[in-house]
Amino acid sequence: MGHNLNKYINKPEDLETTYEETKIGFLSIALRKSKEANYYLGLASAFRTIVDDYEAPLDLIKNDDITISMCQAAGISTKAIGYLEPKDTKDLLTDFIQEYLITAGDSYVDQLINRFLLSQGDALGGRMRNIVGGVAGEKLTQNIISALRIRNFDFEYFDKHSKIWIKGEYFQEDNSNLVKAIKWKNGDKSRLLYYDLTVPVVKKNIDIVLFNNSNVNNKKTKEFKEFISDHHNYLALGELKGGIDPAGADEHWKTANTALTRIRDAFGKLNSEVFTIFIGAAIEAAMAKEIYAQCESQELTNCANLTKQRQLSEICDWFVTL
Known part of the structure; x- marks a missing residue:
């Protein structure tokens, strides 16, 4: 067996996500969704406060402050609002009010707020898809930083909003979603980790990219482009x-496996060897066998199940000491 394989994985079954782990995953998503929903319920409440002041629904059109909220309730998309002339937008709102609000009589406010909430449901769905993907990255970041701290490696992280490097001592768990990159020193070695980076050698966006040095100013576009274009730096x-749904597990692995094969092929053509890793939350029996076999043959360098803390801690420690 390859010397790089996670020490907590001794057979394919060790990789499989259990029923309990899946249940906990679903629960955490549900709780997060409820938390995110509070924001949209707050919007609806603020909207209602204004709408309650109007007895005649058509008068709502005169209040420019709530035009966008009215459009959302009417199902007019953000793109449409940006494209249409204000007069045409008001005409559409007039049609909507006559068709659905005036006919609702005294309960027109309830009708309007219900429709507003329906439109916000779409926004919440989109936000949750991003959050579920982001939560996996946050968990990985937290565990990589834990490994760096325990080994007392000096590190900095790159904040995607402020676009500045921040010393590791200032990192807080709440900031995990803001981390775009991490760089650290291990003795005389320096390393640079990037998330979601389009790698020129592969011509695709890769989730996790580790460079064998950090000798680059990533804020200088030309310099950074040259750095990531040089295959020797990888x-x-x-x-x-990070998806936890067992029904989508196989599809996630197929997509990941295709990407990992593409990476090996692209670097192989340049006679450049790189390590490849896979970390997944939903791992079913057939997938586990395939992943384990790839690790045994050294096709895949290392792997871990995101829901199994020991495996995750182990791969992160391995990662920071490469």
Whole structure:
């Protein structure tokens, strides 16, 4: 067996996500969704406060402050609002009010708020898809930083909003979603980790990219482009799949496996060897066998199940000491 394989994985079954782990995953998504929904319920409440002041629904059109909220309730998309002339938008709102609000009589406010909430449901769905993907990255970041701290490696993280490097001592768990990159020192070695980076050698966006040095100013576009275009700078590349639904597990692995094969082929053509890793939350029996076999043959360098803390801690420690 390859010396790189996670020490907590001794057979394919060790990789499989259990019923209990899946249940906990679904529960955490449900709780997060409820938390995110509070924001949209707050919007609806604020909207209602204004609408309650109007007895005649058509008068709502005169209040420019709530035009966008009215449009959302009417099902007029953000793109449409941006494209249409204000007069045409008001005409559409007039049709909507006559068709659905005036006919609702005294309960027109309830009708309007219900429709507004329906439109916000779409926004919440989109937001949750991003959050579920992001939560996996946040968990990985937290565990990588834990490994760096325990080994007392000096590190900095790159904040995607402020676009500045921040010393590791200032990192807080709440900031995990803001981390775009991490760089650290291990003795005389320096390393640079990037998330979601389009790798020129592969011509695709890769979830996890580790460079074998951090000798670059990533804020200088030309310099950074040259750095990522040089295949000699790469050490490890990986795929991260955070979805917990067992029904989508196989599809996630197929997508990841295709990406990992593409990475090996692209670097192989340049006679450049890189490590490849896979970290996934939903791992079913057939997938586990395939992933384990790839690790045994050294096709895949290392792997971990995101829901199994020991495996995750182990791969992160391995990662920061490469």
